Amino acid sequence: MSRLLRGARLGSTKKDIVDFVSSLEADQRLLESVVKINKAHVVMMVDCKIVDQNKAAKLLNALNRIDVNADITKADSEDVHMYVEEIVTESVGSEIGGDLHIGKSRNDQVATAIRMKLREDLVELIFKLAELQSSILTVAEKHVGTVVPGYTHTQPAQPITFAHYLLSFFDAFNRDIERLTESYERVNQSPMGAGALAATSFPIDRERMAELLGFKGVMENSLDAVGSRDFMLEVQSCLTLAALNVTRLTEDLILWSSLAFGVIDLPDEFSSTSSMMPQKKNPEVLEVIRARMSHVAGGFLTTAMAMKSLPSGYNLDLQEITPILWETIECMSSSLSMLIALVPLLKISSVSSNLLDFTTSTELANVLTRKYKVPFRSAHRIVGALVEELVRQKQSLSDTTSELLESVSTRVSGIPLKVSAEDIRSCADPVQVVEAHKVKGGPSPEEVKRSLEARAQVLGIWKETLSKETDRLRKASDELQFLAEQYSTLSHGYSQGLRGWKST
Amino acid sequence: MSRLLRGARLGSTKKDIVDFVSSLEADQRLLESVVKINKAHVVMMVDCKIVDQNKAAKLLNALNRIDVNADITKADSEDVHMYVEEIVTESVGSEIGGDLHIGKSRNDQVATAIRMKLREDLVELIFKLAELQSSILTVAEKHVGTVVPGYTHTQPAQPITFAHYLLSFFDAFNRDIERLTESYERVNQSPMGAGALAATSFPIDRERMAELLGFKGVMENSLDAVGSRDFMLEVQSCLTLAALNVTRLTEDLILWSSLAFGVIDLPDEFSSTSSMMPQKKNPEVLEVIRARMSHVAGGFLTTAMAMKSLPSGYNLDLQEITPILWETIECMSSSLSMLIALVPLLKISSVSSNLLDFTTSTELANVLTRKYKVPFRSAHRIVGALVEELVRQKQSLSDTTSELLESVSTRVSGIPLKVSAEDIRSCADPVQVVEAHKVKGGPSPEEVKRSLEARAQVLGIWKETLSKETDRLRKASDELQFLAEQYSTLSHGYSQGLRGWKST
């Protein structure tokens, strides 16, 4: 409001300065929430007997007529708050229109509107992460028995299955969902009633405002309510963690689908090819996603830097961090959409055998210890020597014979070990080795199936929770609109009855 | 282990390369956890009949003799894992010592040890944040009636109380505690049994390992268990948010204690003065804290950058982010200690009256609306004109007379308002104005007292929760040690009985 009055006191303000400090562009997203807040505020003021019903009816009538989808970015208003106030004032005159302002301020209103919009965005983002988990499960179910190399240090280390690999990302994204869900609770708190910083001397009802706007509680301390933005930073940090998980997935997919690795076949529509170089399938979508994840992390830093050492209370710096939040969400949301569509189309190429060679040697040592009672250290020494021998002869582990193993074992440890060809074969076979790794969380098909089922259940719970919250928000919104319409037409004595609406 | 064997295969390794990749310095913090993990692993292997009791007794005997406070930074080992293994092997010989390695790997062991140490650190950090909240309550209780300017845009905006101001930070730190507490749950999961990346074919019991080490659950997917570090990033992001809150508090205190603001008197021992410039009290401790908070944020970024696009599975890059975690915790912990000691010593100087002048004007307009039924917009116009008049006469709001207000009101709005001197006086008095702001979360002493009591209860709950968790961890540790000692001496047939120990 202060700036509205500036013209009168300070002479004309230059347009470029106004443009420079304007927030209208980023405010577009807040229009619907700001209208809702004003409606709820009028309803609450009637209930608290701060404004009378006639005035309230006029205000609500004007508010009900506002098109919440209008393009405000070119409007002549300073921001979304003035835009709404100006429309109302034009309709009902400035004396009545002014009452819209009783007991509130742009400082609490903007904080509230951001939280309302962010709440919606969070529900959508969490839903998308759950959809990505769905995509992962879909592919994983097909590849419970598909053996691929498990990598450490970008080198094949042990055989696992593609399903087992994919589940590692299911679990990582699950933690991302957990974090976002927890941050949602802190977002879903109402600052309304905190005023500019010191609340108000009008007898407003902050809990009622929170309820009308679908919030789970009130940001109590009025300074904290208007001046804190850690709810935004928290969401951005959760998204940064998710983004880092995404970069690791995209990196894997880019590498594994490269001609060199040749493990994964990327879907055509998500890559580009050249008629001249058919071997080349550029993972363009994955590269763009990988790069955009840096934008998410960079957005967090930008916000952190803007908040660093900012004196408490509202400062206009706070206005400048909001657009970054929206960009971050946009960036994450579109990238997740791509992955949701891409992941189910992933195909496994036949894995080149040299990528798996010797990755099962450790299992042979394990079997010597487990079944042939060779001490663990000796078993390792024997297998090490065996492998050295095979490499010298340019052979692979499956070329091991019982005789060779016995001779190596005798030489190295003095024990003439007699290991059955069957045991050797099973240790050289990546499929059988994978099957043997059946402890909880291991790659064996049996365990992975159990794991898939358990995760399908987790996913079901996420989706149900999201669905409930979506319903809750919609109901709160419907109830507010119902009240806004009733209060805009009815005469005296109705408010008690209306308050009971919700419970019916 | 792989590097241990390098000497034999690759010829001598240059010392500077070994030093370059060594993690020994940062590993110091992990020694105690690594010893515990090894003890638990042996106990579990006996229970699962993977090693026999005689071997186990020897291993545990050796493990029990390790001094967990030894300085390992100058040891000749490659890392803390080899340090422990080498001590055991020296004591029991390599054949038996080698069994320590059955079904585990450095990859799962290091992830587990970091989580155990971090768990402790988190409990301590959360406790310190709660202590800082205690400090805040202590000072706030003394200043429920101490009126200070509330600032927006670094300018005095409305009168509040120092207690109300301080509570805004109580609430901010409360969210920090919430976040850290939630992240604790994700830290407190056991990766043991995940092996190098693919679990193991030995029939180990991962849940039992988790239980023995005091974890609440198992990091199931073996790839995820060894290759993910989002638990570290999450803690660092929570600490970054807390750090930003701290910078805002220190910024306020530095400004408010400056000669210019003169609102706060910093305790002498936390500032430096000069005999030549007695007006100068340099807020050195606060400045150092402010700067170090950037280290916390920078640590998060460093880690994020190191993780960005890292292929999944274990890579040695992961080793290089651990020291940053410890530095971040050190940095936060020492800074919180300073604030815990400093805050209770804060004193309020008598606030210069010009900092409060006119900050109550809005309240006069509110009263015109509330009590004298002037439309809100008109009330504002009248008070605006009044203030203009007072400024012209170089007077302050308290110089307003009923006559002046009537004449201004008549001129501006045509209404010859008759406002009692009593009402004017109360609107010009910051103390009374503060008292009028009594809605939930407002600055009125009455509301602030309620708020203080509610927060004292919250604090009580935090401390009780922390105390319970500390007990739980200690009990788990005691039980493990009990078993490690029993298994190191007893003969057959005891394990079933011992497993019941916990419940007695």
Add this chain to the structure above:
Amino acid sequence: MSRLLRGARLGSTKKDIVDFVSSLEADQRLLESVVKINKAHVVMMVDCKIVDQNKAAKLLNALNRIDVNADITKADSEDVHMYVEEIVTESVGSEIGGDLHIGKSRNDQVATAIRMKLREDLVELIFKLAELQSSILTVAEKHVGTVVPGYTHTQPAQPITFAHYLLSFFDAFNRDIERLTESYERVNQSPMGAGALAATSFPIDRERMAELLGFKGVMENSLDAVGSRDFMLEVQSCLTLAALNVTRLTEDLILWSSLAFGVIDLPDEFSSTSSMMPQKKNPEVLEVIRARMSHVAGGFLTTAMAMKSLPSGYNLDLQEITPILWETIECMSSSLSMLIALVPLLKISSVSSNLLDFTTSTELANVLTRKYKVPFRSAHRIVGALVEELVRQKQSLSDTTSELLESVSTRVSGIPLKVSAEDIRSCADPVQVVEAHKVKGGPSPEEVKRSLEARAQVLGIWKETLSKETDRLRKASDELQFLAEQYSTLSHGYSQGLRGWKST
């Protein structure tokens, strides 16, 4: 090009995927440069006898008709390169249009276009920094004698002048200009001819291309030319350093213009006020600038993160960092414009005397040493005791009498010092003290005047340099256009003559 052909080979591509990887929006800025590059490429190919003059004339005719100000963001092309190629192909047919592609690739073309646009932006940014220096000099010249407190630790420390203060920022921004000027040299290198990554087997003339496009040299190594983006990171890091300097200036101005400090009076049009709180002048423009500087730093980080561990060669990640560069430049440019307009309007309020009190004590000690030959340490002890005495008596340094000083000095050091009232007075007078600090770079008016003159000269040199470079770029552009028109109409045998055009 590869993606153009996708339709034929891979079936229809979903629109959302195309949108996701599209760079059209950010490409708008590159249109003019891309057209120029194509013109220069054709001209060069004629000179090198790679295409014949007839084909070249047709191609240039089509290129000359392209509206470089057209809005391409809604075009149906994949990117700006295809946009230009498609227009040309439509005009001259695909067989001739295809020749536009001989010996070049989108990879070298995009790197070249970015550099050309960035070159312009850099000239403008450097010019704005120089304008800001001009603004600083303008105000500084008025305040050579205006004494203000010099601060350390946010506390008044020693008296300086406002001019001296302002010059500290002149010098800081001068280093920013130096850095940007140096980075300009590395930006101003032509990648053209590097092809996709391996240059080309056509006998193109890379130096000639560089010359036609106004570059000072060629990015030689073809891999480096297309795959490196450190020129962007370098500019962003220079701007980050400048941004940090700006935040320090804005922070000072926000503090100094606060009611508490009261040193500076902000121009009305750059702040907002309230009719209700006339003491409140919210430094909104400065706050927005302060916050936006974090966007600059965040942009650097985003880019750094995107480049971290990116395999060499072109990856589509590179496309995603370009928009950040443009946002950073926009952000910096608009903020500098605000400061350029704001700084000359700064006014100094009369500085409250308590902010200067005792800030000159050190000078009294200096005089005792210099003129009265008291050892430095004793002089300090004497003045310390004197100040203590004055504070106890609630007096200020100017209340010191010769007698008081003698008595304190006798007590403290046994020396009955006789200091003239004149000497004491001059040491207690901030104006005289400032005048005494006349060493190079000190605050004395005499030295500051010299410094102002020297800096006016520096500024003159910057502006001349910028003007020369602007001319050089314009001439190169004019020459290219001249050739593009000549080659599009003339017949055989002209090229040698044309090459001589430049020198006439």
Add this chain to the structure above:
Amino acid sequence: MSRLLRGARLGSTKKDIVDFVSSLEADQRLLESVVKINKAHVVMMVDCKIVDQNKAAKLLNALNRIDVNADITKADSEDVHMYVEEIVTESVGSEIGGDLHIGKSRNDQVATAIRMKLREDLVELIFKLAELQSSILTVAEKHVGTVVPGYTHTQPAQPITFAHYLLSFFDAFNRDIERLTESYERVNQSPMGAGALAATSFPIDRERMAELLGFKGVMENSLDAVGSRDFMLEVQSCLTLAALNVTRLTEDLILWSSLAFGVIDLPDEFSSTSSMMPQKKNPEVLEVIRARMSHVAGGFLTTAMAMKSLPSGYNLDLQEITPILWETIECMSSSLSMLIALVPLLKISSVSSNLLDFTTSTELANVLTRKYKVPFRSAHRIVGALVEELVRQKQSLSDTTSELLESVSTRVSGIPLKVSAEDIRSCADPVQVVEAHKVKGGPSPEEVKRSLEARAQVLGIWKETLSKETDRLRKASDELQFLAEQYSTLSHGYSQGLRGWKST
């Protein structure tokens, strides 16, 4: 100094607070510079007749006896400045010792000392980058004819040579050297004489101080001299850019040395292997380097964040950023040492032919255009169809016959092209194709040889420049020490003569 006096005025200071604000640990690196500054200051004060020769001799005697390699980290001093002052004072008494302080302050002294140390570190770092360039040249010279795939999008794109690839990094590091060399000029400026912030009223000679300390100039404005740290940020940003270049090199080497790519064979001593998995060669050193480069970038951010919105003038925050600078340098320096040793040992494995297949197709189209005058677009269409045919027949480009090409060409474009088997063969042979790419900066052996020679010359110039600067610094240091010794023993009248020493 202020804190020194605190004891007397404020009662005992708690040890943990002193420890918290202490900078002693990071100060160790500054000891030698601080001693030199004090010597130079005394010499200058004698020349300027501020202190007499007797006092100066005593001071210099004491200073000359200080062991600049002493471990000060456990000393009982507050910082390195007090450490030096206390030693001198102990030796000559506080009255004379106090004169060391005339006309200087810790604020200018610490800024000067950091610049002196950083100057040395920069010379060393630049030298290491040049050594890395040497290493690159050494390997490149061996591989002028070694054809490897050039990658885009992590996919083989065109054939290049390993030498050509390596030169792309030579050039990138060359820009890093340029940037560091330019930043060196801004580091190499003397803040001495700026005092606490306002210079001094003593007639010191700032240029003389600069000269004695080997600086190229004076940081003129006294506020700027003590309060700015952009010289540190600039160096850190240059190192961040270099670090990003390093991560791209390490990423390439990690990928190319992976079993999947199999292009590069890492030297054994820089990787770890396993006796059980001989195919696994973990690139441990490269991974550690890759991760540590994030520390460099993170250090820049930490510093930027600490400087953001810091009021001008000295604040203790500045102390907290210095240790990060040293860590960054340490980190970069040790990583460069590893690379310098590793790069010359790189070996190329025989590149699997499937990685090069079809990478030369474009060249065939080029030849059709260049030699057979087929329009470029048609040529591409023909080769595209040819490749499709070959892929269908599971053949490679070298299987193309003149007949096949003719039939495809007839079908696609109606032209019965007759291309010689010789031309086809040369286009299918990566070696010949590479040879054909001979434009400036291209991969042809001829051009690469020219490039290698030119770069060897560049390198020679860097090394000579570094060597000259090292000499200059050593001479300045020697001269200072000569004067410090002369002034500590000689009697009157010598100073003029001594000033001439340098030129003899």
